Every structure is written in C-alpha cells, then in structure tokens.
Amino acid sequence: MRQPEWLGNAISIGLFALLAAASWGLNQFLQRARLDMANTHNEGPNAIIEKPRITRSDEQGQPQYFLQAQRVTFTEREDRSVLEDPEIVSLAAGKPKTILRADRAEVSDDQNKVQLQGNVVIRKDPFKAQPAARIDTSRATVFIREELVTTDAPVTVQRGLSTLQGVGLRFDQKTQRLDIVSESRMIVPKEQKK
Secondary structure: OHHHHHHHHHHHHHHHHHHHHHHHHHHHHHHHHHHHHHHHHOOOOOOOOOOEEEEEEEOOOOOOEEEEEOEEEEEHHOOEEEEEEEEEEHHHOOOOEEEEEEEEEEEEEOOOOOEEEEEEEEEEEEEEEEEOOOEEEEEEEEEEOOOOOEEEEEEEEEEOOOEEEEEEEEEOOOOOEEEEEEEEEEOOOOOOOO
C-alpha cells in the first residue's frame, strides 16, 4: 500500500518542479524579449487588423456606435491607429441613425478623437419630423464621447430638398444642431405649382 502513495507523491513533486522550471523559463524568455524590443527601433506598424468591427456600449450594455474599416494599422511608438475606408454608425436610442464615412481616418491614443480624411460623408436618417440629411466635405474631426463633428473645410449640407454650402462646420449629435462657420449660402428649390 505504501508504494502507490510514494508514487503519487513523486509524480506530484515532479509536476510541480516541471511547472516551476517552465515558469522560470517563460519569465527569462519574456525578459529577453523586452530587452530586445527596447534595444531595437521598431519600424512600421505593431499590428494590422483586417476588416474589424468594433461596437461600443453604454453603461447598461446598449450599443451606442460601431466602427468598421477595411484595415486598421496600429503603430505603438506614435500612439495612433490608421483606418482605411472607415465607417462609424451611431446607434443611440432616441436619436436618428447617423453614418460617417471617409477614405481614411486616424484615431488618437485615447480613442476619442478621429480625424477623417478624403470624401467624408455624414448621413443622418429621417427622425420624427426632421428630414434625412447629408454632409459632404474633404476632412472632419469626430469627438466620439462628445458626439461632435467639426471641420474647417468647405461643406455641402443637404437636408430634405434644401442645400446649404459654406466653409467650416460644427455638428452636435446630442442636440442635433448644425452650424456653418462662414461663407454660408442656402439653395431652396421653388415650390412646384399644380
């Protein structure tokens, strides 16, 4: 009866020793890898993600917006992510669905500031008594948590049948307020007589 107990103890001690040796080896490997990374100047991105879809939720777990792109390239030493063909969709309850698209975007390290560049389109679905709206510009900055979009570039805003053009824009998604900064011009179609 003593032999099986001795054998069980020996196996347990052997497994613990093997686990301790593996932990020590992994620790040594990771320390060397950190030293190697610190001594080399990493050129290029740290990570490339193809066709991601990221959903952000509120405190109750309800989706607020999602972001998708063809590719995300993250460069740690510059603390930035570059997105190709990004699309941000606002899904907040009680507000119109809003879609932002561009050719390219840069996201800051706190993931609140998004710089959209090239063929920027912001499209808002009709909501309650408000008609659908579309904003076209060459570049814009989106502040995700503040739900705010700004630009200093020329802008065209189509809302229902009316068109507003100008330079610079501030669009507050929370209040649904849109301001053209300067050189604004509005085109309202004449009513058709029946």
